[in-house]
Amino acid sequence: MNATTQQQSSRQSNNRSFKQRLFRTEANDTLPLPVTHDRIYILPRRRGWAFLAALLIILVASINYGLSLGYALCFLLTGLFAATLLATYRNMAGVMLHSVADADAVAGEPLLFDAVLTGKNPHSEHIDIELHGERCYARADVHAGSRTKLELLRPTDTRGVQPLGRLTIESDYPLGLWRSWAYIHAPVVGYVSPQPENQPPEPPAASSTPEPQPDGLTDTTATTTHGEFAGIRPYRAGDSTAAIAWKQLARGTGLHTREFHPEHSPDRLSLSWEQTNALSDTEARLSRLAAWIHMAHRTARPYTLDLGPYAHLSTNASDKESNTAIDGTSEEITEQQALRQLAAFGITDLSSGTA
Amino acid sequence: MALISLSVSPAKGESLSVATVPWLAALVMLAQMPHYLYLPWWVSLAGATLVVLGVARWRHPDMRWLTLLTNGWSLTLAAAIAVVLIKAHYGYFIGRDPCVAFLFLLVSCKFAESRSIKDATLLICLSAFLLSTRYFYSQSLISGIVTVPAVLAIGGAFYVIRQKKPTSSLTEPLAITGKLLLQGLPIAALLFVIFPRLPGPLWSLPHDSAATTGLSDSMTLGSISELSQSGAVAFRVDFDTPVPNAQSLYWRGPVLSQFDGRTWSQNNLQSLSSQQSLNFLPKSDKRYLLNPDASATPPVTQYTVTLEPHQRHWLFALDVPASLPVNDAGTQARLSHDFQLLSATPVSDTLRYQQTSFLQDRYYDTQPPGRVDGQVSGQVSGPVSGKNQRTHQFARQLRQQYPDDTDLANAMLRWFAEEPYFYTLRPTLAGDNPVDEFLFDSLRGFCEHYAAAFTVVMRAAGIPARIVTGYQGGEMNGEYMIVRQSDAHAWAEVWIDNAWRRYDPTAAVAPSRVEAGIGAALPSDEPLPTLARFDTSWLRAAHLRWDSVNYQWQQWVVDFNTGKQQNLWRKLGFPNPSPLHVALVVIGAAALWSLLLLRGQWSWRPLRRRPPEDRLWERWLRHLQLSGLEKLSHEGPQDLGQRAAKAWPVHQNSILSITSALVTLRYSSPIPVARNRLVTTLKRDLNSLPSPKEWRQSTNHRDNNKATLTLSDLNGHYTDRV
Structure with missing residues (x-):
């Protein structure tokens, strides 16, 4: 009994690994990954089949009428066809998918996955390499040595986590008679965060510091640059553009951010799932949270985000933190991370993007 | 379609x-x-x-x-x-x-x-x-x-x-296609050589056959040489008895006895003879086939002919047919008086019949020629007035010389053999008296020219003669023989001593035509002595060359057939390749080819030419190395030059000049004109260097204390020279 189940399971796993090898159904590939012979497929395109049919007709006519030159023409073109097969293969082999970055987008706007292609060996040139996945497509020549950036744009409509899925990298260079392709399935995901609510109510202040809210947030853009100058530090993604140290940039020392001691430290916001109780719809509640997070980042107010039991920590740091709440000083988490939390809300299986 | x-x-x-x-x-x-x-x-x-x-x-x-x-x-x-x-x-x-x-x-x-x-x-x-x-x-x-x-x-x-x-870009698509074609060429050549040539048509559209080549019921000079450029199959033969030797493979076809000075055609009495066919089976009535005086029977051969459709009535049999064709489908056939086998209906489908022949170059007839049941056919003998007068005169001379018919015919054959006649597919013929022109002026002709001239001479000498067209030879293909249109042939039949006797003047001119087929008879390099007798202008030479190139093309590409394919296998050591062999060869070759193309240096990037100074610099290094001076890893041209000048003070000047030129070319990027001049000078200097061996002997072993050369010295030297 035990043995048979073992056998069955091993057969299943064999079957699975076979399928995985053929079709890369699971996101197991790690980038950078060179496209090598073990994953290149090559078959004639429709144009190639049409050409083959023409060759067959020529051959039959040559046989029937005993035309030696007909044979010669037919075989010359067959040689061309065969050489094109190798050329197509050579064009494809050695292309390297260097990286594809996780992408972020607001629902309704397209996700943009940045793929970087390089050549494996420095003297090769790969012409007209196409990259396409589900609802996205890009094409470029990949030159030796240099990195070629391809932008895969995928339209979105609803909030969620969209795995990039299996990418097909293909080319039919030089004559379009053969199509060579390879599947690459890397665990890359796109986070589609909820559309921020249009006119959200004021976010509630943190309960631990029950100070009254400052009136309105009209002065938002100026807040971060007001106050006493405290110094500069290297720029981090998410810093306000208003705080960029232009002088340093002009001197060529790189991107820095000016830091200020706030005149009066803004109150820490405590954003949580429960605070959106007023709304019944999950998506509406997430939209409100998204709007609040936006607001907090614009005003550089520290905040905490607590999505309660439904949260799924999605970023790479997620494994380290068992706590679902993010300690939201803006230095600690980026807006991106917070929005990714919202995008992944309620989704248990990230790789398939389903709840 | x-x-x-x-x-x-x-x-x-x-x-x-x-x-x-x-x-x-x-x-x-x-x-x-x-x-x-x-x-x-x-x-x-x-x-x-x-x-x-x-x-x-x-x-x-x-x-x-x-x-x-x-x-x-x-x-x-x-x-x-x-x-x-x-x-x-x-x-x-x-x-x-x-x-x-x-x-x-x-x-x-x-x-x-x-x-x-x-x-x-x-x-x-x-x-x-x-x-x-x-x-x-x-x-x-x-x-x-x-x-x-x-x-x-x-x-x-x-x-x-x-x-x-x-x-x-115009060049890019062409360059890439050209490259791919070149890469595919080995595969193409292999397939061309190895792909089995299937015999015969897979199908035939009803009207195709009308356009196919084949013998016709008339023969203008030149028509058979045209025909012999077709590799199409005329018929195939399976022999029941041993295959006769090549000299007796005369496949008898249309007999042409009417001549108007240009064109040979079938007898006027064709219509008559169609009624007056021989009402006998020759086999049982041996008086036609045997010399009445001899007792021995000639060798008999039995075979089956598979005739390709040619839309005509005649059937082919080895000379001399001894039976009427036996056909399963019951096709009616008969033997005409001039020994043509004729089918009752035109051959419009592949026809298979069994046939018996006596391998004999003559047949006896009780009736002298020219008279078929009392009717006179004026065309079998006698001159045609007005045309080919020189030939007639020539014949009269021969007649005076040789009163005996057989002697005369043999003398004519000797004439062909001894005079510089030239067997060629491309005779140069024009004019109203084609026989005259061929016989005395051009001396170049194909089989029909020889047969026609022979027949005209015989007739002019008063001997009844006619032309027989058909095929000569055939190619064994395993068990059976293929006879092609290119085997088309014409010969003469002459009435001597109560028999129609076969004379093939072509054999006198080009014996190999009969012994080994047309391919052997038309050598690619035409013998120079013959050529020398003619106008030896370069134009003619070029024409002959072109002819021979064309002929090679014809023989090796157009006529590449099963036989040649089998020969090739035999030479490779597989006399009878099975489909498995063929498949293995193709797969092996394809694998090797892919390997070479994928691993080899067939880069897609065009090779960049290295600048000349790089190559010259390497040459300089090699020279010094052979002379015993190794470049140290930290040395540049300058330091190396100084060391070399120290080692060989005798050659100091050339060393200086080479070094400065190398330095200038490499480091100061001169304008193109100066650069080219500098490269030329450098090349000349390198060329004029004594051999490294001499250098090794003249090495300065003493640690001399001459002033070391400085950069300014070198530059000064360079400006002096350029």
């Missing part, structure tokens, strides 16, 4: 870019051009016009009438009209020639109509097919050469229609 439907809806799929149009137009024109020679003029004209219209539409997309004229509907209509017109012109449609004409027009229509990439793909495939159909008419070397640009255009067209961003 399938009617390939023209897509009626406009531009399905991806639309075609304008940049591809010149390529497609060039392809269509290259594929169509050879056909202009063979098609009715109006078909060529219509085809060319449609192509021009198609190009015009792309150039002027705003012209409504052009768009209207070249849309799918009007072109479908045009194709339909073409069908009707072609049928009217040829009288039939399902046949080779009308279908080629239609394909020709179809390609034009498709070009005019092409708007999408799909259209273009179909157009390219149709053009490729059209390209192959020209070989129906000519398989000459020129035809082969003319195909090459068209093949390049096929690849180029594929290249440009694939491109997403079309380039206007």
